[in-house]
Amino acid sequence: MKTLQKYIILSLLTVMSCMENKEVLQVEIFETSAKGHALTKIETFGNQVNDSVVKVELFPETTFQTITGFGGAFTESSAYLLNKLSKKNRDTILKAYFSKDGANYSLTRTHMNSCDFSLSQYSYSPVEDDINLEHFTIEADTSDLIPMIKDAMKVSEDGFKIFASPWTAAPWMKDNNHWVGGKLLPKYYDTWALFFSKYIKAYQEEGIDIWGFTVENEPHGNGNNWESMHFTPKEMTDFVEFHLGPKLEADGYGDKIILGYDQNRAGLKEWVDEMYRDEKSSKYFHGTAIHWYESTYEVFPEALQYAHNKAPNKYLIETEGCVDSQVPEWKDDAWYWKKEATDWGWDWAAADEKYLHPKYAPVNRYARDIIGCLNNWVDGWVDWNMVLDRQGGPNWFKNWCVAPVIVDDENDEVYFTPLYYTMAHFSKYIRPGAKVILVDNQDEKLQVTAAQNLDGSIAVVIFNEFETPKSISLSLEGKTADFNIDGQALQTVFIQKT
Structure with missing residues (x-):
């Protein structure tokens, strides 16, 4: 018995010694x-x-992978709301997103022409059959969108990258002559490539440098609900290889980043196989853009790994994600931690795909997805709207969504939801260039x-x-x-x- 007690005492002393010596x-x-x-x-x-x-x-x-950045999107809806707030609250939001004391966003997105989170439908090329885009104008962006970007630039000490995405060309360039759906007519491929070049120059003249583009937001379409323009993988790759890439190069913009695809992860394989089909096409694609709407629960690690292995030296950036099909809860932090939120597939998903669209807490969606992406070669993650109102808008389609910051513009109130802090956990502490x-x-x-x-x-x-x-x-x-x-x-x- 004494031997056992002696052994126990010696063991405890050894453990305590190890604890004391542990660095x-x-x-x-x-x-x-x-x-x-x-x-x-x-x-x-x-x-x-x-x-x-x-x-x-x-x-x-x-x-x-090397981190490109984290951030959100400058949309007309967000910019419009900021302009309706007091200067104090407008400044508070911009500092919260872009200052070093705030989330310090480093990678951002904006839209070319209108999108669903615009107040109306518009194009920078309003004159029909203007093949040389002599009437190109970004006047629609000068009231709200451009001032928001410029003010964010003033707040940001480290600076941030901006990439732009078109939802659609003007209807006159498309085979259905409509804002929604349809395809770009081949006779306007060169005109559409020129559109990108004109956009770079116009924004440069406003003092805003465009880092790059996605070729087309959601080329599969979006159920023909709001602005869209369809491409197959081959059509997009041909447009980039034979029109957009050479045009930007010829105009002195060969350093601008071109990201292909820009839709849900489950379809990655067929797109990257085509985008990187040979050296000539790969030359102009700098990376692949993805969204999370196929499932805001499943990360699709196999698809992400396939895309990386197909082009290991290219970007792989999540360019849009949000809690959609929801009116945001106002000043109710608990809701953002509850499994009450649904995504767009909750109502219509087939029985064998229902698991991809569960009721799942909004914070969980963001945290799970960003961590899962980082652990599967994704180098950038960009949220959708930075600011929305209590309805989850405004936008012309009434497509209500949740944003990290919600405002009551009529009463000049601001609500930083838990999603804002979730984004900041990554953007504030994991900086561009990190490994x-x-x-x-x-x-x-x-x-x-x-x-x-x-x-x-x-x-x-x-x-x-x-x-x-x-x-x-x-x-x-x-x-x-x-x-x-x-x-x-x-x-x-x-x-x-x-």
Whole structure:
């Protein structure tokens, strides 16, 4: 008996000695949670919350893709709403998105011509059969959209990239002579390529540099609901290889990024196979753009990996995602953590595809998707509208959606939803040029990703979508940080450069 007691005492002393000698990894932890944290710095880590500890180890020597950025879209709807607010609230929103103290967005999108989140339908080429686009004008953007972009540029110390997407050419260029559906007439392929070049120049004259384009928003169409123009993979690739790419090159814009596809991930294979069919076509495609609407629950890792392996040195950017088919809840943080939200496929999805469109909490959709994307070669993730009203608009089609920031423009009130803080967990701490690094995460239910920034700092994003808190032991190069993550919580663990 004395021998056993002696053994236990010696064992305890050994454990205590190891604990005393364990090197502590210095971290800062920021949490957003269903209990009310909103990118809140956790000052005390507390005691272990349960018997099992999740071990997470970082391996910065093993790197994957280089981050392009995170952000949202400048739309006419958002810009219009900002102009209806007081200067104080307008400035508050822009600083929240673009300042270093805020989300510090680094990658943004805007639309060319009108889209569903415009107040009306319009084109920069309003005169029919204007083949040389002598009447090209961006006047429609000068009241709201351009001022929003310029003001964001003033706020942003680091700057941000902007890519533009057309929803459709003017009806006179299309085979159905309509804003919705139809295809670009082959006789206008050169005119449409010129349109992109004219757009770059017009925005340059406004002091705005366009980083690149997606060739067409949702080339499969959108159920013929709002502005659209259809391309097959071959039609888009031919347009880029023989018209758009050469035109931008000839006009001195060969450095502008061209992203192909720009729709749901499930269809990636046929598109990247065609886009990168040979060296001539690959020359003009700088990457692939994707959306999440095939499922805001399933990440489609196999499709993402296929796209990366097809063109490992090209961009792979999620260019649009939002909680759609919903009127946003006003000042009700709890709703954004509840499984009450649906997506557009909830009502019509076939029985064997219903699993792709479950009721799923809005925060979960964002956090799960961004982490899943980063862990499968995606290098940029762009939200849709930055600002919407309490109805989820305005837009001409009455296509209501949720945005991270909701405003009551009539009463000059602003609501930062939990989605805003969710986006900031990534955009604020994972900066352009960062490398996604290898993570060994021993808990399949805990979602984790990590990236090392150019300055050597590391951001680890951890999402616990379940209600049970977890204890975590995070290790890096022999040092360890022990902490807890609450149930239904998202954390960014930030490790400064050593």
